[in-house]
Amino acid sequence: MTQVVATTTGLYPLPDWAKDELANLKGHQRSDLIDGSEGEAIVSTYEAAREDVIEAQQSAGLDRIVEGQLRWDDMLAHPLSVHDAVETRGIVRYYDNNNFYREPVVEDELTFDGDIGAELDAAAAFVDDGLQAVLPGPYSLADLATDEFYGDEAAFLDAIGDFLAEEAGAFPEVETLFLLEPSLVTEPPADGGEHASEAIDTVASAIDADVVVQTYWGALEEKVYAYLLDADIDAVGHDLVTDHEGAITNVNEYGTTDDVALGLVDGQNTLVETPAEIRERIEWFLAETTNDFETVYATPNTELLYLPDNKFEAKLDALAAATTEAIDQ
Template sequence: MTDLIATTPGLYPLPDWAKDDLSDLKGHQKGDLISGDEGPEIADAYQRARSEVVDAQTDAGLDRVVEGQLRWDDMLAHPLTTHENVETGGIVRYYDNNNFYRDPQVQGELTPSGDVAAELDAVDTDALQAVLPGPYSLADLATDEHYGDEAAFLDAIATYLADELDGFPSHETLFLLEPSLVENPPEDDVDELASEAIDRVAAATDADVVVHTYWGAVPEKTYAHLMDADVDAIGFDFVTDADASLYNINEYGTKDQIAMGLVDGQNTLVESPETIRDRVEWVQDQTQPDFDRAYVTSNTELFYLPVNKFEDKLQALGDAAALAEVDA
């Protein structure tokens, strides 16, 4: 019997009231927040919003609770854009999702900042799931003006993320988000380095580590190298490309655990719990052997949704896991 865990990849939309309050606060500009430099009113607004999204997950019955990453205006690039040795450049479009963020330009050594750890310290839950960009995606989204070559930069990013993890509070699960493995897969001589970088980050935590990929399926060669990484689960985007995801699993195998991206993180149509449960069973029927654990999640971040639809999708995920318990 597969243990179903209802969760999300994080990166939530700000509550509407928080958008209004933060835009009105003197000196606040979207994307210009650096931990430690925020005024008390801004910090209080984020804490109230954080508590709200944590409560929403708990009320929905999710098995893992994320901090929400509400301060991550630059999405996956956030851990770099807040760093003192990184210059945030102009607006760029990272992925084909109609959202634009700033270009982090690394100009000095990437020492740990404690920024993400401080966010996690503010969450009161026994079911904490930490979220970080994977090292390959973070390196892909940044510009290196310090380390000199792709291999050295990827190594530095992995070390930086591992050092950040060292300061995290106790957490049950770590989701490493790696959409660049799909959108801009590594060249032949970097495939193995990307896997080694993920290994380095995963080794820095005692929690279960899920490498969640999305915007499609990972190319075969990259996926084969990803399988070499010592992680507990790989995540698949069954919304965007179910066939190619199933092909990778059945051709190259996968871990004993899996993350199933079954809920559309960009579409306002809310899937019913029964639909989600049917999709879980469909994936299980198409793959062998049974998984020890399946993280049932949205395929992408939920940042793109209106707040009410985001909350409805949380509830659907929680209800789908509850249905599984009833069926068992």
């Protein structure tokens, strides 16, 4: 029997009420919070919004609960955007969509920060078990940033990996860690992915939790995928929404981990999948591959910040409803 675990990739949309409340705070921009200029009313709004999205996950019946990353205005670039050694500059397009982030430029040594650990500590107060951490993968974070300190692409990637590892090592107890690595697909490493795999391994080795590397916006190139399997991770995530055939080819041709994560729900489309459709996609993947997976993490394919609040909650409900029973392979 294959255990099916319903979870998400994090980076949630702000609840509608929180958007309205923050808009009413004169002169407020969401980036105020991460620039350290927030007032008590803004802080309390974000704290209440965190409780809201945690409750939404629990009410839906998800097996893993994320903090929500509501403060991550710069999306996956956030861990650098809030760091003292980093200057945020101009607005840059976030991958190939209509979202934008502030370019993080690393100007000094990346030392321990603790920002994300503090978010998880706050979330842990409301989650008895099944807490899940979310981080950008080191390759994607390096890809989204600009280096003006380390002076070498390889050294910069190593520094990003070491930085994320130190952050992850200070997390409270979590069940799983999702490392989000879309850049492995959109900007494949020039060396085929060996160095990226080593950086991922550095982060994964720093935490006592199941580590899932979620890739999306397509399927990995064959060499990148093969190198990724060398990292000490528990599951590779495949975006079945964007390229299900490419995912099947990689798994069947090059093998995979004992567990797998499947991007089954479209994180950028307001059309809400039914539980039956989600279940069918899981069963199709298991039928098309030769592996006997111990665990399938059923997830949206991307972050969920692109969705309206009501569609976001509906997709949580559908995902949880689709994964209430194990699957007999």
